[in-house]
Amino acid sequence: MARFGMVIDTRKCVGCMDCVVACQTENDVPVGYARDWITTEVRGEFPNLTMQIRSERCNHCDNPPCVYCCPTGASHVSDLGGIVKVNASRCIGCKACVAACPYGARFIHPKGYADKCTFCDHRVKDGKDPACVSVCPTHCMVFGDLDDPASEVSRLLRTRKWHTLLPEAGTRPRVFYLT
C-alpha cells in the first residue's frame, strides 16, 4: 500500500495563496474557512534578514492524535495511501480533534462536522495531484508515495535538506519542507 506525502520547496514558494484559493474552489470550502494556508517566518533584523514561506495544511501524520481522540471513529486513516480523513456522517462536531491537532489544521464546517485537507483523495484516486499541487505557479509542491524509493518525493527527501513542523509533538508528519 502506498503512503502518500507531500514535499514543499520553501525556496521556490512565493506565498501567493494560489493553493488556498484552488483548494476552496476544488473542494467547495466555504468562504471564511480554509483547509490550507500560508505561514511566513521572518528572522533577523533589518537589513540582515531571512524569510521562510510555507504552504501549510493537515500533515496526514503517521501518528495522528486527531484519529486517536475521535470518540465516534469519524476521524480515520484511509486505505488510500494512509490519508487522514473525516467521515462527515459519523462526526458529531465535538471538536476533540480540533483541539488535539497541534497544527490547527481542522475546523468545524458550517454544516457541523470537522473538516480539513483530504490530499484531494478524489483526484488522487484518478491518478491526479491534489489541487494545490497542480495549481502552484512555482511548482514548489510535489505529491507522491513516500514508500516508493523511486518517487519524486522520496528522491527529494534523499537529496535535499528538509524539516517537518513541530517534530517534538511526535506526530510524524508526512508534509516535508525543503530548505
Add this chain to the structure above:
Amino acid sequence: MSNTLTRRRFLKISAGTFGAAAAATQLPRVAQVIAADAPAAKGVTATPTFCEMCFWRCGGIAYVRDGRLWKFEGNPLDPQSRGRLCPRGTGAVGAYYDPDRLQRPLIRKGERGKERWQTASWDEALGYVAERMNRIKAQYGPESVAMFNHGIGVRFIQHVLKSWGAINFAGPSFAQCRGPRDVGFALTFGTGLGSPEPTDIANTDCLVLIGSHLGENMHNSQVQEFAQAVERRIPIIVVDPRFSVAASKAKYWLPIKPGTDMALVLAWCNVLVSEGRYDKAFVERYGKGFDKFVQEIRRYTPQWAEAETDIAAATIRATALEMAKASPAVIVHPGRRVNWYGDDAQRSRAIALLNALLGNWGRKGGLFSQAGIKVAGYPLPPYPESTKPLADNPNRERYPFADEAVTTGIRDATLTGKPYPIKGWFVYSSNILHALPNQAETLKAIDTLDLLVVIDTIPSEIAGYADVVLPEVTFLERYDELLAGWGRRGWLALRQPVMPAPHEQKPGWWIAKQLAGKLGIAQSMPFDDIEQYLRARVEKSGYDWDKLKREGIIMGPKQPITVEEGLELSFDTPSGKVEFYSDQLKEKGFDPVPKYTRHPSAPAGYFRLITGRAPVHTFSRTQSNPLLGDAMRENEIWVNGATAKTLGLANGQYVRLRNQDGVVSNRVRVKATQRIRPDTVYMVYGFGHTNPMLKSAYLKGASAAQLTTRYATDPLMGGTSIHGNFVTFVKED
C-alpha cells in the same frame, strides 16, 4: 522570413489588419490534453477561455458542474499560464459570484456622486447616453467625448465611439504604468517592450529586479520562470526598500533609499565601463554616441552613489561584476509599473543602457525579440476624419515622446477647456479615481462634464460619480475580441462565454452594437453577433474555428527570437543604432544621456509612502471578490519595527495616515516589520474603497490613491509619479 511577424515591424503597420493570412501551421495533437484533463464526472463541462483577472491574459479552462461555475484552471496549451493560473485567475469563480456585482443599468437621479439611482432598461439607458452624446456633438463636436479604458473588452465600444467621431482614448496602462519604460527603451533601442515583457528569465544566468516584486506581483509565466531561476540558484539581485518576497530569494538584497534608483543604475554603468567589463563587440557594432555617454557617466562612481543610495560602493561594484560575468545571459528587468518620481522615462532609459552595455538585446537569457501571429481583419467602415488635434497632447507639443494618449492630459483638457472643451467621458473597466493621481482634480474635472458613462462589472468609485452605469458581464460570460499575443511564439486566444449572465448584464460588443443603433451608425457594426465576426477573422486567417473554440489557443509559427536562433538585430532609432547618446532628446531640450536628479526627502516626522501589489488582488478591481477578499480583506501599512517602537505603534493596531497636504486616510492596520527601511512605509494599493455599493470592500484598509495628492509629470511622455508623497501617523483611539 516573410511568414514571420516581429513586434517591431508590427508597430510600423498602422492598423491591426493584415492582408495575407498566415498558412496554418502543423500543431501537435493538443485536443487530447484538454480531453484528458476534463473530469469524467457527469454534469461537468470544460470550456477554454482566457483570463481577465489581470492583464497578463492567461489561457484557462473553466469547469461548470451541475450548472454552477466550479473552478478555473490553467490551459496547458497556453504560453502565459502553462497549465497553471495565479490566485486571481483561480479566484475568477468569485468574480462571477460576487454579490456586489452591478446587475442592471442605472441612471443617476439627484446630485452627482450622491449615489441615488434609478434602475433603467438597456433601451432607456443607451437612449439617454446617445441623446447626451449627440447634444455634445452638436455643440462642441464629437472630439469632446473622451474615453478612459483598460482591457481587451473595450474593443467594440471604442470602435463605435471612433465611428461616431471620437478621437480621445487613453488607458492608465501608459502614463500610470509601463509608459515611461516603453518610451525609455524606444529612445534607446527603437522599440518599447509591451506586454508580456520579453524577458528570457527561463534561460538567464543573472536577474536584476529594481522594485519589481515578482511573486507578490503575480504575472504568471514570469513568476513561473522566476521560481525556476531560484531553483537554478542563479545570482538574483533585488533592489527594493522593502525585503520583498523576491528579495528573500535573492543572493543580493540592496535596500535602497527610495528615489535614488537612477544613481544606482548609472553607477552600475560606470563600473562596467570604467573596468572594461561591458560587451565591447555589441557596443562597437550597434552603439551610437558611446564616447559621449562615457564622458557623462564618468562622475557616477560607486563611491558617489553610496552616499545617494545607501548601498555600499563595494556592493555596487560586486553586483555590477556579477552581471558582467553572466553577460549576455543577464536581465536587468525593465519593470512594469515604473511611474515613480516623474523622471521615469529617463530612469528607464538608464536601465535600457545598462542592458545595452551587457549586450543582452535579442540574446538567449536576455531580452528576446517578440514573435506575433498574423490574424486577418474584418471589413469595417473607415472612421471619420477629424481636423482637431488630440486633446491630451496636441501635436505632441506637451509630451514630445508620448506614443500613446495620456490620461491626465485628457483630464487637464477637461479642466481647462483647452485645446477644446471635453464634455463627455466614457470610462471602461478602469477605476480612474484610484488609477490617476490627485483625486480632487479628477472630481473637479467630472464637475464640468455633461455626460459621464461608466461601463464595468463592479461598482467602482468612478461608477459612483456616473450619470449612467452600464453593467457588463464578467469575462466568464462573454466573447471578446481575439487575442493575438506576442511572446516567444505568437498565439491566438479565444475568450468565450462559460456561464450565462446572472442578471441583466451584457457583454461589451452587445452594448456597442446597441449604442451604434441609437447613434444612427448601425453600419459600423456590420455583423449580427460577435461569433460571426470572430469566426470570419479566424477562418480568413487560415485557422480552424471549431478547434479554437475547443482548445482555446492556437500557436503561431516559430521564428527566431534570439541571435542564437538566427535573429538579425536591427534598431528603429533615428540612427538605426542603439542610442547611448540621443540626438532626438537633445533636440527637444532633454538630457541626451540620463542625468541623476535628487528627489525631495521626507520632511521631519514624515515617511515616504511607496506602494506595490499583493498576489491575490489586481488594482482596485478584486477586493469584493468573495474568494480573493477572503484571502486578503484589507491592506496594512508596513513600518520598520524599530520605527514603530519609537512612535509607540503596535503591530496590528489601526491608525490613519495623514499626508503632506493634510489628506487623512481611512483606518489601516500597522504591520511592524523588519522587512522595510526605517524612512519608508509601504502599502498594497487598490484598497480603501469608498463606494458603499461595494459592500464587502467598503472602507476596508487605506487607499494609496487618496494619499497621492502630489505628483510630478514626466516631461518626456506625461507619466505621473506615485511615490512622491509623505505620510505621518494619526493614532486611532
